[in-house]
Amino acid sequence: LKTRENLTSKIDSIVTIGRKIDEELLEELEEILILADIGISTTSKIIEGIRQKAKERKIYDASQIKKLLAEEVYEILQKDVEPFTLTSPMVILVVGVNGVGKTTTIGKLAYLYKKEGKKVILAAGDTFRAAAIDQLEIWAERVNCPIIKHQEGSDPASVIFDGIQASKARGIDILICDTAGRLHNKKNLMEELRKIRKVIDREYPEARVETFLVLDATTGQNALQQAKIFKEVSDITGIVLTKLDGTAKGGIVVAIKSELNVPIRYIGIGEGIEDLQAFDAKSFVSAIFQ
Amino acid sequence: MAFESLSERLQEIFKKLRGKGKLTEKDIKEAMREVKVALLEADVNFKVVKDFINSVTEKALGQEVMESLTPGQQVIKIVNDELIALMGSTQSRLNIGNKVPAVIMMVGLQGSGKTTACGKLANLLKKQGKNPLLVACDVVRPAAIKQLQVVGANVNVPVFTMGDKVNPVDIAKASIDYARSHNSDVIIIDTAGRLHIDEELMEELVNIKKAVQPDEILLVVDAMTGQDAVNVASSFNERLDITGVILTKLDGDTRGGAALSIKAVTQKPIKYVGAGEKLTDLEPFYPDRMASRILGMGDVLTLIEKA
Ligand SMILES: Nc1nc2c(ncn2[C@@H]2O[C@H](COP(=O)(O)OP(=O)(O)OP(=O)(O)O)[C@@H](O)[C@H]2O)c(=O)[nH]1
Ligand SMILES: Nc1nc2c(ncn2[C@@H]2O[C@H](COP(=O)(O)OP(=O)(O)OP(=O)(O)O)[C@@H](O)[C@H]2O)c(=O)[nH]1
Ligand SMILES: [Mg+2]
Ligand SMILES: [Mg+2]
Numbered sequence: 001l002k003t004r005e006n007l008t009s010k011i012d013s014i015v016t017i018g019r020k021i022d023e024e025l026l027e028e029l030e031e032i033l034i035l036a037d038i039g040i041s042t043t044s045k046i047i048e049g050i051r052q053k054a055k056e057r058k059i060y061d062a063s064q065i066k067k068l069l070a071e072e073v074y075e076i077l078q079k080d081v082e083p084f085t086l087t088s089p090m091v092i093l094v095v096g097v098n099g100v101g102k103t104t105t106i107g108k109l110a111y112l113y114k115k116e117g118k119k120v121i122l123a124a125g126d127t128f129r130a131a132a133i134d135q136l137e138i139w140a141e142r143v144n145c146p147i148i149k150h151q152e153g154s155d156p157a158s159v160i161f162d163g164i165q166a167s168k169a170r171g172i173d174i175l176i177c178d179t180a181g182r183l184h185n186k187k188n189l190m191e192e193l194r195k196i197r198k199v200i201d202r203e204y205p206e207a208r209v210e211t212f213l214v215l216d217a218t219t220g221q222n223a224l225q226q227a228k229i230f231k232e233v234s235d236i237t238g239i240v241l242t243k244l245d246g247t248a249k250g251g252i253v254v255a256i257k258s259e260l261n262v263p264i265r266y267i268g269i270g271e272g273i274e275d276l277q278a279f280d281a282k283s284f285v286s287a288i289f290q
Numbered sequence: 291m292a293f294e295s296l297s298e299r300l301q302e303i304f305k306k307l308r309g310k311g312k313l314t315e316k317d318i319k320e321a322m323r324e325v326k327v328a329l330l331e332a333d334v335n336f337k338v339v340k341d342f343i344n345s346v347t348e349k350a351l352g353q354e355v356m357e358s359l360t361p362g363q364q365v366i367k368i369v370n371d372e373l374i375a376l377m378g379s380t381q382s383r384l385n386i387g388n389k390v391p392a393v394i395m396m397v398g399l400q401g402s403g404k405t406t407a408c409g410k411l412a413n414l415l416k417k418q419g420k421n422p423l424l425v426a427c428d429v430v431r432p433a434a435i436k437q438l439q440v441v442g443a444n445v446n447v448p449v450f451t452m453g454d455k456v457n458p459v460d461i462a463k464a465s466i467d468y469a470r471s472h473n474s475d476v477i478i479i480d481t482a483g484r485l486h487i488d489e490e491l492m493e494e495l496v497n498i499k500k501a502v503q504p505d506e507i508l509l510v511v512d513a514m515t516g517q518d519a520v521n522v523a524s525s526f527n528e529r530l531d532i533t534g535v536i537l538t539k540l541d542g543d544t545r546g547g548a549a550l551s552i553k554a555v556t557q558k559p560i561k562y563v564g565a566g567e568k569l570t571d572l573e574p575f576y577p578d579r580m581a582s583r584i585l586g587m588g589d590v591l592t593l594i595e596k597a
Contacts, residue, residue: 035336037516040327098539098567099401099512129567130405130440131433138432152440183542218399220333220516222544243400246485248518271400271430 010035011066019062021054029065036251039221042258046072070285073254077281081263084238084278086118088173089207091164091200095193095234096214097226098181101242101268103132105214106176107139108268108276114143118173123163124149125156125196126180136178142273146170156180156192157199164204175207184229193234211236212265217243217250227256242268245275299324313361318350321365325585332545332584335520338554346372366585373581377550381559382574384411385533386505391423391469392476393502396536397495397526398510400483403538403564405434407510408480409441410564410572415476422447423474425465427498428482429454438480445569448472458482459497466502479504486525495530507532508561511552513540519548520555527556537575538564547584 014028026047033043049072050065059068092109094102103126110120122140124147126132133149140147148163160177167175179196182189200209213236215223230236241250244267253264264279322343329339350368386392394411396404405428412422424442426449428434435451442449450465462479469477479498484491499507509523509532526532535556537549540563549560560575 031336034330035517037333037518040330097514097542099403101401129437130444131437134433134436135431183539185543186541216401216512216514218512218516218518218522219514220519220544220548221331222333222514222542223516225543243485246399246518247487247521248516252516 011069015062015065017063020060021050021062021065025062025065026051029069033251036249037220037255038251039224039255042076042255045258046076046254049075074281074285076254076258077264077285079257080261081281084263084265086113086116086174087208088118089167089204090174091167091204091207091209092174092176093179093196093200093209093211093234094177094214094240095179095211095230095236096181097183100181100214100216100219101240102126102181102214103135103139103178104271105212105240105242105266105268105276106136106178107143108273109266110139110143110145110176111273112276113174114145119171120145120174120176121163121167121170121172122147123160123175123177125159125163125177127152127154127156127159128180132178132180157196160196161199161203164200164207167204167207184226184233190229190233193230197234210238212238212240213262214240214242215250215253215256217241217252218246218248219252221252221255223252224255224259227260227262231260231262236262238263238265240264240266240268241279245269299328313350313353313364315351317361318347318365321362322347325365325369328585329547329550332547332586333514333516333519333551334547334584335517335551335554338520338551341554342372342376342550366587370581370585373550373584374577377553377577377580378559380574380576381534382561384415384506384561386476389505390475391466393466393479393504394476394506394508395479395481395495395498395502395504396508396510397481397530397532398483399485399512399522400431402483402510402512403536404428404483404510405437405441405480406567406569407508407536407538407562407564407572408438408478409445409447409569411562412442412447412478413445413569414572415478416445416447421473421475423465423469423472423477424449425462425477425479426451427458427461427479429456429458429461430482434480434482441569448474450477458494459501462498463501486522492525492529499530504533506534508534508536509552509556509558510536510538511548513537513546513548513563514542514544515548519551523552524555527558532556532558534559534561536560536562536564541565541571545584545586546580549580550584 010032050068096102113120124133124136150159211234213230267277269275398404415422426435426438439449452461507530509526563573565571
């Protein structure tokens with residue numbers, strides 16, 4: 001991926017032969033991390049970690065900086081993370097601000113889970129945006145899985161309700177619910193999400209509920225705010241980072257993991273049906289820094 | 291992370307300096323560190339921040355502290371004035387001459403808000419007495435054409451489509467003739483979202499441009515964009531020589547530093563801002579409001595203005 005080469009080559013360019021790990025080098029490293037959207041406070045934390053490790057282990061040579069950095073970021077991403085497994089029955093509620101890639105991700109997830117032998121159904125919970133239902137329908141056709149939909153403008157919670165009933169009746173393993181894009185600072189829209197969640201908990205107590213927050217890798221520091229508020233309202237259990245096929249580094253997820261401790265579950269790397277990968281901290285970090 | 295506002299932090303630094311006559315280099319350096327943090331937290335590009343800080347530091351050096359202001363406020367005022375100057379004057383109009391039909395083309399990354407902006411502009415032009423036509427050149431995204439049709443119906447503007455099996459360049463060309471024969475005086479072309487590094491798709495935009503000679507090529511950018519905004523904006527600008535920018539989703543709580551980055555790297559005006567999903571949610575761009583938003587301190591500035 002182009003993005004990763006950039007970051008690696010940037011770091012390589014500051015690690016010239018014979019250079020020592022000193023304040024100047026750390027400052028240049030700091031700039032690289034901020035340019036990756038990791039944000040000031042998490043960047044400071046990472047730099048401090050590197051400084052300490054270098055001191056403890058008596059590492060002076062700049063050539064070691066990439067290793068220390070990778071270690072530091074890996075620790076943040078991996079801390080407390082349990083592997084993601086599929087169980088049955090299960091509901092995946094997909095939420096996020098406008099245009100980040102929720103509906104597309106649902107298409108890709110459905111494809112992935114079907115390939116793993118699961119029975120999947122989609123619920124068209126975005127009844128608001130123009131042609132959102134048609135869009136999800138096209139994905140359902142591509143994946144060849146059933147979809148529950150109402151008319152544009154109808155109550156999203158009742159679509160999800162119907163999705164749950166259909167799941168029970170048809171012995172579905174995984175119900176994936178699309179929701180309208182909403183900015184986290186819109187109280188009424190966030191309330192609507194709370195209501196959807198309530199319906200799921202009430203109608204489908206036997207199901208495990210996963211709430212995925214979809215984040216656009218191009219997004220800057222506001223993603224932290226998004227994660228905070230969506231977490232409060234809908235108890236997000238995982239993050240999907242989309243559009244990593246661009247040049248943005250998606251460093252904001254490092255900040256989110258560091259500050260809110262929500263695990264990253266998948267990454268989106270294109271618009272195609274197979275352009276989704278399970279997130280793996282080790283390969284993410286090594287792809288960036290090695 | 292309790293976010294202390296920039297003004298509070300600056301007041302803290304300058305508390306000890308109260309009553310001093312001139313701003314010294316040391317005072318300013320200290321203050322600028324805080325300004326730098328504030329700008330980075332607002333997602334202004336790191337390199338843009340560096341340049342900005344250097345030029346502001348020079349300007350602030352040796353300035354008299356105005357009677358009515360504390361040194362902290364004085365620095366904020368200088369920073370704020372510079373930000374406004376950088377972002378340019380208000381330019382919320384479209385340059386669509388007398389050519390019939392006039393052509394407006396929307397471009398940008400996936401999900402930035404192009405299709406919605408097409409509907410908003412159509413609505414605006416209609417209110418100005420124009421007779422717009424929406425043109426569906428996104429043949430990639432599932433249901434993109436349907437979306438534009440729904441948007442068009444909402445603002446009561448016709449939509450030209452040839453389905454999703456025709457090359458967008460040919461659709462754009464054909465729409466010109468269609469507009470002429472249907473009394474449309476301005477066409478608004480919706481294009482598929484694309485990455486700025488996608489050679490093939492960027493080439494497609496260049497070809498549409500060649501074919502229809504747009505009066506306006508507007509880059510639609512999400513206000514929440516982070517450090518990468520400069521790469522996106524400069525790539526689109528290099529390939530297409532865009533005429534302006536529409537900044538979307540400003541109804542969120544992002545500080546919107548991307549606005550400054552984009553302006554700094556392209557020198558193109560931000561013509562409108564999107565502040566909601568409704569098709570009436572299109573507003574003029576006010577550089578002064580944007581500046582205080584980026585600095586995270588609208589209220590303080592009104593106080594300073596009054597002082
Ligand atoms: N390049 C790239 N584009 C993506 C990716 N994921 C989604 N997209 C594109 O991003 C745009 C928005 O995707 P959607 O799935 O409609 O986003 P959404 O969050 O459902 O949008 P709303 O429902 O309007 O809030 C579409 O053009 C998608 O094709 C990705 O991983 N990479
Ligand atoms: N809150 C808010 N949402 C907006 C604004 N502009 C667009 N949106 C929403 O952002 C999402 C994406 O908008 P679209 O117009 O589909 O974006 P696009 O650039 O055409 O997307 P693609 O064609 O997939 O590349 C939709 O949910 C819109 O309703 C805005 O100013 N504020
Ligand atoms: Mg959607
Ligand atoms: Mg579109």
